[in-house]
Amino acid sequence: MFPFSFEWVWDMGHMVFFGGFWYAIGILSAGMTYCIVKAVLNTMNDSGESH
Amino acid sequence: MVQENHNSAYKFGMVIDLDKCTGCGSCMVSCMAENNVPFKEDETNKKDSITWMRVYKLTNDKPFPDTEVVYMPRPCQQCGGKGDHGHSPCVSVCPAVATDYGYDTGIVSQIYTRCFGCRYCMGACPYHARYFNWWDPKWPEGMEKYLSPNVSPRMRGVVEKCSFCYHRYQAARDKAYAHGNKDHIKEEDYQTACTTACPAGAIVFGDLNNPAHEVHQIVKPDPHPDPRNKHVAGKSRNPKIFRLLERLGTNPKVYYLSEREWVRKQGDNYLEGEWEKIKNHHGKASHG
Amino acid sequence: MDSALIPEGAKRCPLPKFSIGIAIVSAVLLWGVYAMFLCWFKGLNQTNMNDYYGFALWIWADLAVIAVGGGAFFTGLLKYIFKIDELKNIINFAVIIGFICYSSALLILAIDIGQPLRGWFIFWHANVHSMLTEVAFCLSAYFAVLTIEFIPNILENRQANKVPFFHHLAHNMHGVMAIFAATGAFLSFFHQGSLGGVAGVMYGRPFAVREGLLVWPWTFFLFTWSAAAYGPCFTLLVTKTTEAITGKKLVKDNVIHLLAKISGWMIVTYIIAKIIDTAYWAMVTAPSLGFNLSHFYTDNSFYGYWMLITEIVICGVVPGAILITKSTRENPKLRLVAIILGTIGVCLNRWVMVLQIMAVPVMSFDTWALYIPSWQEIATTVLPVAYGVILIAFAYRYLPVFPQEQELNQVKPVTE
Numbered sequence: 001m002f003p004f005s006f007e008w009v010w011d012m013g014h015m016v017f018f019g020g021f022w023y024a025i026g027i028l029s030a031g032m033t034y035c036i037v038k039a040v041l042n043t044m045n046d047s048g049e050s051h
Numbered sequence: 052m053v054q055e056n057h058n059s060a061y062k063f064g065m066v067i068d069l070d071k072c073t074g075c076g077s078c079m080v081s082c083m084a085e086n087n088v089p090f091k092e093d094e095t096n097k098k099d100s101i102t103w104m105r106v107y108k109l110t111n112d113k114p115f116p117d118t119e120v121v122y123m124p125r126p127c128q129q130c131g132g133k134g135d136h137g138h139s140p141c142v143s144v145c146p147a148v149a150t151d152y153g154y155d156t157g158i159v160s161q162i163y164t165r166c167f168g169c170r171y172c173m174g175a176c177p178y179h180a181r182y183f184n185w186w187d188p189k190w191p192e193g194m195e196k197y198l199s200p201n202v203s204p205r206m207r208g209v210v211e212k213c214s215f216c217y218h219r220y221q222a223a224r225d226k227a228y229a230h231g232n233k234d235h236i237k238e239e240d241y242q243t244a245c246t247t248a249c250p251a252g253a254i255v256f257g258d259l260n261n262p263a264h265e266v267h268q269i270v271k272p273d274p275h276p277d278p279r280n281k282h283v284a285g286k287s288r289n290p291k292i293f294r295l296l297e298r299l300g301t302n303p304k305v306y307y308l309s310e311r312e313w314v315r316k317q318g319d320n321y322l323e324g325e326w327e328k329i330k331n332h333h334g335k336a337s338h339g
Numbered sequence: 340m341d342s343a344l345i346p347e348g349a350k351r352c353p354l355p356k357f358s359i360g361i362a363i364v365s366a367v368l369l370w371g372v373y374a375m376f377l378c379w380f381k382g383l384n385q386t387n388m389n390d391y392y393g394f395a396l397w398i399w400a401d402l403a404v405i406a407v408g409g410g411a412f413f414t415g416l417l418k419y420i421f422k423i424d425e426l427k428n429i430i431n432f433a434v435i436i437g438f439i440c441y442s443s444a445l446l447i448l449a450i451d452i453g454q455p456l457r458g459w460f461i462f463w464h465a466n467v468h469s470m471l472t473e474v475a476f477c478l479s480a481y482f483a484v485l486t487i488e489f490i491p492n493i494l495e496n497r498q499a500n501k502v503p504f505f506h507h508l509a510h511n512m513h514g515v516m517a518i519f520a521a522t523g524a525f526l527s528f529f530h531q532g533s534l535g536g537v538a539g540v541m542y543g544r545p546f547a548v549r550e551g552l553l554v555w556p557w558t559f560f561l562f563t564w565s566a567a568a569y570g571p572c573f574t575l576l577v578t579k580t581t582e583a584i585t586g587k588k589l590v591k592d593n594v595i596h597l598l599a600k601i602s603g604w605m606i607v608t609y610i611i612a613k614i615i616d617t618a619y620w621a622m623v624t625a626p627s628l629g630f631n632l633s634h635f636y637t638d639n640s641f642y643g644y645w646m647l648i649t650e651i652v653i654c655g656v657v658p659g660a661i662l663i664t665k666s667t668r669e670n671p672k673l674r675l676v677a678i679i680l681g682t683i684g685v686c687l688n689r690w691v692m693v694l695q696i697m698a699v700p701v702m703s704f705d706t707w708a709l710y711i712p713s714w715q716e717i718a719t720t721v722l723p724v725a726y727g728v729i730l731i732a733f734a735y736r737y738l739p740v741f742p743q744e745q746e747l748n749q750v751k752p753v754t755e
Contacts, residue, residue, distance in 0.1 A: 005464065039510075098392075099389040140541065144469050144470065146469040146471040167461065169452050171537070
């Protein structure tokens with residue numbers, strides 16, 4: 001799963017497989033981070049407006 | 052992992068003379084004792100009991116007095132996979148690298164502490180050579196003292212199989228190293244338990260790559276791929292020798308020998324009339 | 340009593356009635372949970388699996404729920420990527436069904452492995468060449484996608500939505516849902532395919548093995564295609580069942596007709612590919628290994644040609660034909676027949692690609708092996724169904740799952 005696992009080999013199979021996997025995980029994490037951060041900012045703006 | 056070394060490394064295999072085998076079961080018993088194979092109180096259900104070495108009974112399906120019977124010992128076939136590149140049916144499917152192909156020995160390993168029991172390898176193996184530990188291993192009181200210290204017992208929930216008595220290989224390797232010739236394991240120093248236990252001398256074991264070894268001399272493995280099936284390599288040039296399900300391209304390292312045609316025919320599946328055409332090529336060299 | 344949680348303007352049955360229903364299903368669920376713990380604590384000797392049947396009922400259930408759960412990714416793909424806007428009226432429900440299917444699959448897998456505590460090895464010590472590894476990675480990642488797709492719907496609950504942060508979060512997630520849906524489609528393509536690949540790469544098993552493209556056997560593509568084709572059938576079937584139980588129309592006919600039409604064309608194209616694949620395998624692949632087609636369908640008491648005909652013709656060609664023809668598609672009874680047949684068809688295909696593979700003898704002197712699951716296996720397979728019913732019941736009661744519900748039930752509200 002990680003390059004420090006002993007069965008890891010820097011071959012095409014590992015790069016394609018884990019490249020795809022980490023790419024997907026990266027998109028999901030980035031997407032969720034964006035949504036959460038934006039929601040926090042929106043909430044802060046709301047409370048700012050109400051004052 | 053060093054695929055290129057395959058030809059220069061050992062390639063352990065065996066040939067079993069089915070005409071000599073009496074079906075006595077010594078190979079099975081010695082295998083179980085040697086490898087700490089667990090057993091159940093009731094072993095009648097052969098579909099869930101563990102027999103690394105299993106003896107099948109084959110008949111020619113003819114009525115008396117023409118009935119003939121042959122016993123076929125079946126250890127793990129230590130498949131080299133398509134083209135003999137080491138991608139055995141089981142190794143290529145294991146999701147956690149718990150079974151691996153030894154390019155230095157040709158032996159398919161099973162790492163019990165790595166296996167998490169998905170059983171995909173069992174589905175992939177057409178020989179039923181792989182067994183699952185459905186129960187915790189239990190030995191009758193006192194018998195645990197007879198367990199071999201050289202082989203780790205397996206826990207519930209993992210797959211196990213014949214290892215060609217790999218611990219004996221390790222011991223032979225150590226011995227060779229101690230004698231200052233680490234790259235040369237003597238034929239007599241590494242023999243599997245079933246080979247040494249067979250009272251009929253039906254099993255011959257050794258290095259298929261070494262022309263000095265008896266197994267090589269009997270099998271005469273063809274170094275070229277089979278021209279009729281590019282996936283098949285190491286086919287025997289002895290016309291009386293066959294491998295189980297050779298056509299699938301699994302490339303086993305266990306060869307069988309029989310004078311009888313009906314026995315050789317049962318080694319594989321043939322369409323109607325196909326055997327008559329193929330048998331003349333069977334076991335013959337593809338390249339002279 | 341719980342009216343504050345029920346979506347505004349929606350009619351729901353009284354809480355006691357709801358509770359009794361949930362209690363009945365929970366009893367079934369507990370039966371499954373009990374069997375699950377038996378398997379975990381006593382081991383897989385609780386099952387009727389054996390060394391011939393390393394893969395059995397559970398793996399079938401896994402493949403089947405993932406196939407029918409394919410409606411989620413495919414509907415998501417159509418809605419968010421191909422911008423078929425009508426499907427917004429059924430996407431929430433498709434996602435919930437997918438969520439149930441995938442969480443069930445993960446649970447079954449956790450029971451099915453011999454050493455559950457080592458389950459993480461499949462990730463940590465991954466063999467990238469194994470189809471099962473690809474399944475594990477993509478399945479888990481796609482489950483994360485389904486969770487992400489489900490969250491906004493949960494946050495739209497009347498009370499949750501009053502919390503400003505949740506309100507904004509749901510809104511923001513809707514905004515970028517196309518990206519999540521695209522990732523989900525990517526992951527689904529691979530794990531649905533890999534599940535097909537699991538069988539197709541077993542070159543020691545002539546019943547399973549297929550040629551293919553690069554590292555992917557044809558079953559890889561057939562599984563993805565069939566999940567996309569039949570998944571919507573299951574979505575429609577569960578929608579229909581929910582409508583029958585609640586006594587309400589929840590999704591407009593034009594939406595149902597559209598999804599049924601898409602499903603129909605997918606089934607037709609799939610079944611053509613499946614017929615070609617089967618014919619090639621029967622006439623070229625299997626004979627090249629020394630097997631006649633009859634070897635796989637005779638000489639045993641269960642697996643006959645009826646299986647092949649049922650899967651391909653009765654549960655493939657027939658539902659496909661019904662769903663692509665406007666008059667039959669828009670006939671509610673025939674449509675119901677088609678979506679039931681379709682759902683059975685894909686489940687049957689998964690059964691064949693798991694259990695029949697194990698049953699067929701390969702060595703010439705071997706025999707057919709048949710298997711009947713133990714009650715523990717059946718209970719743990721029923722468990723996800725009970726869990727699914729409960730989750731759908733809660734989701735329907737407390738979340739705005741069906742955007743058209745109020746409009747459809749305004750004129751003539753159902754009396755309780």
